[in-house]
Amino acid sequence: MIDVVAPGLARLGRPFRSLLASDVLMLLSMMVNHVVLPWRIAHQGGAGHLAIYAATLAAVSFFALPLLSPLGDRHSKRTLMTVGLAAMLLESLLQAGMAQAEFYRIEWIVALGVIDTVARAVIMPVSFSIVAELLPAEHLTEGLGYQRSAQAVGRLIGPVVAGAILAASGTATALWVNAAFLTVACLLAWRVVVPPRDASVRSAAQWMHDLRAGLAAKWKIPTERGWTFVSFLVMIFFVPGIGMLVPLKVQSLGLSGAWLGACEAGLSVGMLVGSLGGSMWVAKRVGRFRASTSAILGEGMLLTVLGFTHQPWLMVVAFTLVGGCIATVQTVGHTHRMLAMPQDFRARMTAVNMMVMQVAGILGPGIAGIGLAVFHVDQVYAAFGAGLFLVALGYRRVPGYRRFLDMPHDEAVGFYAREHPALFRAGPTSSSIKP
Numbered sequence: 001m002i003d004v005v006a007p008g009l010a011r012l013g014r015p016f017r018s019l020l021a022s023d024v025l026m027l028l029s030m031m032v033n034h035v036v037l038p039w040r041i042a043h044q045g046g047a048g049h050l051a052i053y054a055a056t057l058a059a060v061s062f063f064a065l066p067l068l069s070p071l072g073d074r075h076s077k078r079t080l081m082t083v084g085l086a087a088m089l090l091e092s093l094l095q096a097g098m099a100q101a102e103f104y105r106i107e108w109i110v111a112l113g114v115i116d117t118v119a120r121a122v123i124m125p126v127s128f129s130i131v132a133e134l135l136p137a138e139h140l141t142e143g144l145g146y147q148r149s150a151q152a153v154g155r156l157i158g159p160v161v162a163g164a165i166l167a168a169s170g171t172a173t174a175l176w177v178n179a180a181f182l183t184v185a186c187l188l189a190w191r192v193v194v195p196p197r198d199a200s201v202r203s204a205a206q207w208m209h210d211l212r213a214g215l216a217a218k219w220k221i222p223t224e225r226g227w228t229f230v231s232f233l234v235m236i237f238f239v240p241g242i243g244m245l246v247p248l249k250v251q252s253l254g255l256s257g258a259w260l261g262a263c264e265a266g267l268s269v270g271m272l273v274g275s276l277g278g279s280m281w282v283a284k285r286v287g288r289f290r291a292s293t294s295a296i297l298g299e300g301m302l303l304t305v306l307g308f309t310h311q312p313w314l315m316v317v318a319f320t321l322v323g324g325c326i327a328t329v330q331t332v333g334h335t336h337r338m339l340a341m342p343q344d345f346r347a348r349m350t351a352v353n354m355m356v357m358q359v360a361g362i363l364g365p366g367i368a369g370i371g372l373a374v375f376h377v378d379q380v381y382a383a384f385g386a387g388l389f390l391v392a393l394g395y396r397r398v399p400g401y402r403r404f405l406d407m408p409h410d411e412a413v414g415f416y417a418r419e420h421p422a423l424f425r426a427g428p429t430s431s432s433i434k435p
Contacts, residue, residue: 016134016143018191020150023127025185026085027151029092031158032178033116034243035264037095037109039257040171042247044104051369054244056110057117058361064121071122077130078192080122085186087119092182096175130192148330152272159268163261218352221420226398228356230391234296235360237388240368241303241381242267242322248377249306249315259312266316270323278324279331288332288405293395295328300389307382332405340404340415342424 041050071080091112098108131143165174218224250260283291302318302325309315341349364384371380395401404415417424 015191015193016131016146018188019127019130019134020146022081022085022185022188022192023147023150024154024157025181025188026088026123026127027154028158028161029088029154029178029181029185030120031154031264031268032162032174032181033092033095035159035162035257035261036166036171036174036178037113038244038247039166039260040099040104041106041109042251045106047244047248047369047372049106050244050248051365051372052106053110053113054240054365055362055369057113058239058359058365060114060117061121062355062359062362064118068118068121071126077126078190080126081130081189081192082186084119084123084126085182085189088116088123089179089182089186091116091119092175092179096172096179099170099172099175134192148275148327148334149272152268152275152327157268159261159264161261163258163265166257166261218349220423221416223398223400223404224349224416227395227401228353230394230398231353232356232360233391233394234388235357236364236367237303237384237391238299239357239361239364241299241306241384241388242319244365245368245377245381245384248372249381250312252377253310253312255312259315262312262316263319266319267323267326270320270325271327272323274324274327274331279328282328283332288336289402292329292332292405293392295325295332296392296395297389298322299325300385300387300392303385303388304382305385307378307380307385335409336405336407336412339409339412342414342417345424 038050038053041053094112095109098104098112131147134143161177162174165177218228246263247260250257250263253259279291286294299322302322306315306318309318368380368384371383375383404412407415
C-alpha cells in the first residue's frame with residue numbers, strides 16, 4: 001500500500017502533503033474533543049447539559065458558516081487555516097486548564113466551544129475547497145481521495161487516543177495532548193502555499209453580493225435544492241445518532257470511556273476502509289446512485305440496531321459499518337458536487353451545505369433531549385434510526401439526482417455552470433443572483 005501511495009503523494013507536491021498532514025492532526029484533534037468534552041459533560045452535567053452544549057454550538061455554526069464563507073473565496077486559504085487552528089489551540093488550552101483545576105461550569109465550556117465552532121466555520125469550507133487550487137484538474141479526483149483518506153485516519157486515531165487517555169489519565173491529560181496536536185497542525189498549515197488571489201474588492205456591498213450569489217446558486221439549482229433539503233432531514237436523525245446519544249448509550253450500559261473511544265474508532269475504521277477503495281468498489285458494481293442511497297438507508301438500519309443492542313462489541317461493529325456507509329455517501333457525492341461547482345463558488349456553496357446541516361444539528365439534539373426526558377436512550381436511538389431510514393427514501397425523489405450521480409467524473413466537471421450559466425455570472429449587478 002505504501003509503495004502505491006508514496007509515489008502519488010510525491011507527484012502532488014509538498015504543499016499538498018503538508019495539507020494532508022495538517023488535516024490528519026486537525027481531524028484527530030476534533031475527534032479527541034468529540035469524545036472528551038461530551039464525556040465530561042455527560043458525567044458532570046447529564047443529558048440536559050449535553051443537549052444544551054450540542055444545540056448551542058450548532059446554532060452558532062449556523063450563523064457563522066454563511067457569514068464567514070466569503071473569506072475562503074477571497075482571502076489566503078493558508079492564513080485562514082492557520083488563524084483558525086490557532087483559535088482552536090487557544091480553546092483547547094483553556095478547556096484543559098479548567099479540567100486540570102476540576103472546574104466545571106457549563107456556561108464556560110459552551111463559551112469556549114463557541115470559539116472552537118467559529119474557528120471551524122472558517123477552516124472547514126477552506127479545507128474542503130483548497131485542493132482544487134493546489135492541484136491541476138487532472139489530479140483533482142486523486143487529491144480529493146487522498147484528502148478523504150487522510151481525514152479518515154485522523155478520525156480513526158482521535159477516538160483511540162481519547163479513549164485510551166480517558167481510561168488511563170483522565171480528561172485534563174487528553175485535552176493537553178489535544179493542544180499539542182493542534183500546535184503541530186497550525187505549523188503545517190502555514191506551509192500550505194497556494195497561488196495568490198485577487199484582493200481588489202473587499203467592500204460590504206461585494207461581501208453581501210457574494211453571500212447572495214452562493215445562496216442563490218444553491219436554491220435555484222433543482223438538484224442542489226432537493227439534495228440539500230433531504231440531507232437536512234436525514235441529518236436531524238443522524239447527528240444525535242453518532243453524537244450525543246453515543247456517550248449516553250455507553251453510560252447506560254455501565255461501560256467505561258474506553259468503549260466510547262472504541263465506538264468512535266470503529267466509525268473511523270469504516271470511513272477509512274471506504275475512503276481507501278471500499279466505497280468505489282461498491283459504486284462500480286451497483287452504480288453511484290444505488291450505492292449512495294443504499295448506504296444512507298443502511299445508516300438508518302444500523303442506528304436502529306444500536307438502539308436495541310446491549311452488547312458493546314456489536315455496538316463497535318455497527319459503528320464500523322456506519323463509517324463505511326458515510327464514506328460511500330461522501331465518495332459518491334462529495335467529489336461530484338465539488339467538481340460541478342465553479343471554483344470561485346466552492347467555499348460559499350460548501351458553507352451553505354454545512355449551514356443547513358447545522359440547523360439539523362440544532363433540531364436533532366433538541367428533539368433527542370425531549371425524547372430522553374420521556375423515554376429510555378434505547379428507545380430514542382431506535383426511533384431516530386427508523387426516522388432516518390424513512391426520510392432517506394426522499395433521495396429517490398430529488399430532481400436529476402440519479403442522473404447526476406451516475407455520470408462520469410469528467411462530465412461532472414463544471415456541470416452546474418454549464419446547466420445554469422446565469423447563476424454564476426460575475427458582477428454584483430446581475431439580476432440572476434438576486435434572492
